[in-house]
Amino acid sequence: MQGTGAPAKMAENREDLTPMMSQYFELCAEFDESLVLFQVGDFYETFCEAAQISARLLEITLTKREDSSGSYPMSGIPIDNAASYIETLLDAGYRVAIADQVQDPSEASGVVDRAVTRVITPGTVLDEELLADESNNYLACLTGPTDAGSSTHAVAFLDLSTGEFRVTSGEQTTVQDELDRLDPSEVITGPETGAFTIAGMETTFRERAFDIGAAEERVGAYVPSPDAVLDSTTECRACGALLAYAEYTQGETTGGLDYITRITRYEPAASMRLDATALEGLELFENRDGGDEHTLLGVLDETACALGRRTLTHWLRRPLLDRTAIKRRHNAVEELCDRSLLRDELRELLYDVYDIERLITRVSRGRANARDLRSLKSTLDVVPELKEVLADAERTPLVERREALDELGDVRNLIDRAIRSEPPIEVTEGDVIREGYDEELDALRATERDGREWVADLEAHERERTGIDSLKVGYNEVHGYYIEVTNPNLDRVPEEYTRRQTLKNAERFYTPELKRREDEIIGAAERADELEYQLFTRIRSEIAEEAERVQHVASVLAELDVLATLAYVACERGYTRPTLIDDGTGIDIDAGRHPVVETTQPSFVPNDTDLTDERIAVITGPNMSGKSTYMRQVALVVVLAQMGSFVPADEARLPVIDRVFTRVGASDDIAGGQSTFMREMTELSDILHDATERSLVLLDEVGRGTSTADGRAIAWAVTEFIHDEIDAMTLFATHYHDLTAIADRRSDVMNLHFTVDRSGEEMTFLHTAVPGASEASYGVEVARLAGVPEPVIERSRTLLSEGIPRSQRQSQDTDTERIERSNGHDRQSTITETDRDSPVRTLTSSENGHGSEETLQRIESDIRELSIADMTPLEALTRLNDFQRRIDDSR
Numbered sequence: 001m002q003g004t005g006a007p008a009k010m011a012e013n014r015e016d017l018t019p020m021m022s023q024y025f026e027l028c029a030e031f032d033e034s035l036v037l038f039q040v041g042d043f044y045e046t047f048c049e050a051a052q053i054s055a056r057l058l059e060i061t062l063t064k065r066e067d068s069s070g071s072y073p074m075s076g077i078p079i080d081n082a083a084s085y086i087e088t089l090l091d092a093g094y095r096v097a098i099a100d101q102v103q104d105p106s107e108a109s110g111v112v113d114r115a116v117t118r119v120i121t122p123g124t125v126l127d128e129e130l131l132a133d134e135s136n137n138y139l140a141c142l143t144g145p146t147d148a149g150s151s152t153h154a155v156a157f158l159d160l161s162t163g164e165f166r167v168t169s170g171e172q173t174t175v176q177d178e179l180d181r182l183d184p185s186e187v188i189t190g191p192e193t194g195a196f197t198i199a200g201m202e203t204t205f206r207e208r209a210f211d212i213g214a215a216e217e218r219v220g221a222y223v224p225s226p227d228a229v230l231d232s233t234t235e236c237r238a239c240g241a242l243l244a245y246a247e248y249t250q251g252e253t254t255g256g257l258d259y260i261t262r263i264t265r266y267e268p269a270a271s272m273r274l275d276a277t278a279l280e281g282l283e284l285f286e287n288r289d290g291g292d293e294h295t296l297l298g299v300l301d302e303t304a305c306a307l308g309r310r311t312l313t314h315w316l317r318r319p320l321l322d323r324t325a326i327k328r329r330h331n332a333v334e335e336l337c338d339r340s341l342l343r344d345e346l347r348e349l350l351y352d353v354y355d356i357e358r359l360i361t362r363v364s365r366g367r368a369n370a371r372d373l374r375s376l377k378s379t380l381d382v383v384p385e386l387k388e389v390l391a392d393a394e395r396t397p398l399v400e401r402r403e404a405l406d407e408l409g410d411v412r413n414l415i416d417r418a419i420r421s422e423p424p425i426e427v428t429e430g431d432v433i434r435e436g437y438d439e440e441l442d443a444l445r446a447t448e449r450d451g452r453e454w455v456a457d458l459e460a461h462e463r464e465r466t467g468i469d470s471l472k473v474g475y476n477e478v479h480g481y482y483i484e485v486t487n488p489n490l491d492r493v494p495e496e497y498t499r500r501q502t503l504k505n506a507e508r509f510y511t512p513e514l515k516r517r518e519d520e521i522i523g524a525a526e527r528a529d530e531l532e533y534q535l536f537t538r539i540r541s542e543i544a545e546e547a548e549r550v551q552h553v554a555s556v557l558a559e560l561d562v563l564a565t566l567a568y569v570a571c572e573r574g575y576t577r578p579t580l581i582d583d584g585t586g587i588d589i590d591a592g593r594h595p596v597v598e599t600t601q602p603s604f605v606p607n608d609t610d611l612t613d614e615r616i617a618v619i620t621g622p623n624m625s626g627k628s629t630y631m632r633q634v635a636l637v638v639v640l641a642q643m644g645s646f647v648p649a650d651e652a653r654l655p656v657i658d659r660v661f662t663r664v665g666a667s668d669d670i671a672g673g674q675s676t677f678m679r680e681m682t683e684l685s686d687i688l689h690d691a692t693e694r695s696l697v698l699l700d701e702v703g704r705g706t707s708t709a710d711g712r713a714i715a716w717a718v719t720e721f722i723h724d725e726i727d728a729m730t731l732f733a734t735h736y737h738d739l740t741a742i743a744d745r746r747s748d749v750m751n752l753h754f755t756v757d758r759s760g761e762e763m764t765f766l767h768t769a770v771p772g773a774s775e776a777s778y779g780v781e782v783a784r785l786a787g788v789p790e791p792v793i794e795r796s797r798t799l800l801s802e803g804i805p806r807s808q809r810q811s812q813d814t815d816t817e818r819i820e821r822s823n824g825h826d827r828q829s830t831i832t833e834t835d836r837d838s839p840v841r842t843l844t845s846s847e848n849g850h851g852s853e854e855t856l857q858r859i860e861s862d863i864r865e866l867s868i869a870d871m872t873p874l875e876a877l878t879r880l881n882d883f884q885r886r887i888d889d890s891r
């Protein structure tokens, strides 16, 4: 995130700047991390570099401002539709400071006072137009250990639009997972947070914001006893720096964001761990193209209101580990599944619920208008109805939520008594406050009304008095009330008429009484508008005092929406209640389905999963046969069950899983500069270090990124290690068919394969998982289906049956080849040999004495200099080929 700083050109002319330019310069210098938008009347202006940047990015005209001190580039945007321009500046990586006029220009003696009222950044936007959608917009702040003895890191995060504020701490990897899970719009980092991976996130570096003393004071301004909530100084410092930044961007002082009413501390260990790779691999929130279609959230999101939508996301992000809590959610979903009338009534009412979390934030920030207050009222009206609908709910969670619902009768009555039912958007122009709410206002409005009635009667009265039938009484903005008499009748005009305006065919007059009435009407109307505004802001502040209660109602409504949604989805899609079984027992699913693929695949084939006896399944089958889908579906069933949902299966008996690991699909981490294989191995290493017997591990074609021999060796060793050392429930899809032999050697490993119907030339995928290993990989068949030319297919078939011709250069078997050609006999020992004998030695020894000694030495030294860890498999192969050629040439 960047700013433009104080304009250099103005710095040169500092002494000669006009007062307004001097003000601009000072604000730019003070908010040098931002691009300052400077209000001049109805426009936000920028000057010098900022003007050039704005003109280019926003495609607006670059003009210039000339005054006694010089000429400065200038560009401006209309305030009325500034939002889309600001969004473009944010997207381009600028932090935007809004310098508003904070004084009525008519009251200013010199230059109008201006102040930065807020700084807008991706993590701190509050404007409705700038918040991308209804989902949470998090600002996060990281801290690390400050003394050598500690390794505790913390992350605090805040959604400024709703006031949600949470904090947690732990080892760096745990905190990293939390950060990835949240996917914040902006992250505040500091000197101690270098270990985190924040590539791809908007960051704001703060050098000195992490002082513990300042943090304690600031956090204390929001929660009465921070020590009772927070676990460590590391957490407190994260919260303090986060609040400091939030206040800074909102133009507030310590404690000024009073709708932030609580900080929730949570233990990451209380929910299933899902790291960035798992979130990505399982496509919970984003599909592989980064879109939100065909994701688990997409399937589940049948919520009725924005409150529910955010909570659903939150639940999905954090599947629970606590059995009792999971069962409570299942109980509620079950009741709402069984009682469709109750569910439908509940959902119907929830459709009328506004986003009162964001609304109360606007109330608190003094940005809500009268319509917002009416929306709050109409949402609160739903509460008693909801309680009635839930009156005969039986299961604890629903009963508890019914009882937790505060009807907020006081707030509802206040709004109802005070605010008109259909108020205008503007709150300064009257028509906001109901009659009967305030005596003074009623008296003013009565005076105004009486005056207008008198004027309305005046026409008839004066016509009669003067006998001029065409006499008219009217009003215009410039001249006020008038009596209009056409030219032919002017001779009948009474004496006390005073001329006000001459038109072509008529004259306009006023009388002393009309003037008096006019002053009275206008005076009363102006005072009434002012008074209405005062009353409105007072009411708004009174409601702001109740922010915490409103937030509480919002959270209960949100949970009810999620529970009703989960029940609705369960009924619509035929999900069943999972049974939680003891830890240590394996996953057992009858006729499980992939919740997302089944919505796009009309004839989805359900499959069983039984990891109760054998906890590791090696899954083979042709490409496209359904291996990945099957593995993911098991993980998604587990995630759904632990978030409180029913699951897409005929029956599911599930232990509580502590973590789902995925190593699914080899995608190059180009941005991170890692080769596919390196990334694959890093992820694998995490799995092998961190998985427990309560984890579910999905491995999809591990080893694909390297040579076949290495890949097989790694796959075999990994399977053994998981079996012998970890005992995690594991699904391992592979194209290495000989891996299936491991089932003969390890009791807890079984084989599954996906079947294909091959009648004649046609190949049909049955998508059915059956016990045992598949016979062939059908890779050539899939190549044919994909349109690979027939000669290539034919040649492949021949090579498959006759074997690949061996290189004439290779006079003796290398260990590598032995593995590739061995048919599953004693693979383990062969692999161990490979590990011992380096190919370098094989090459040099086999050619010793034949080639030029000098060339071989050079080749050897070249090989030694290779940085293998930095090479892609393709580079390695190319280099190997090159070495072979050089050895050949040297003969």
Ligand SMILES: Nc1ncnc2c1ncn2[C@@H]1O[C@H](COP(=O)(O)OP(=O)(O)OP(=O)(O)O)[C@@H](O)[C@H]1O
Pocket: 597, 601, 603, 604, 605, 606, 621, 622, 623, 624, 625, 626, 627, 628, 629, 630, 767, 768
């Ligand atoms: N159980 C199923 N019922 C119906 N269609 C399915 C089923 N499983 C998978 N499919 C369909 O088959 C396609 C391929 O599935 P998937 O990607 O799981 O195959 P795969 O065996 O993992 O392939 P590869 O080895 O090439 O990665 C999916 O996109 C889906 O449309």
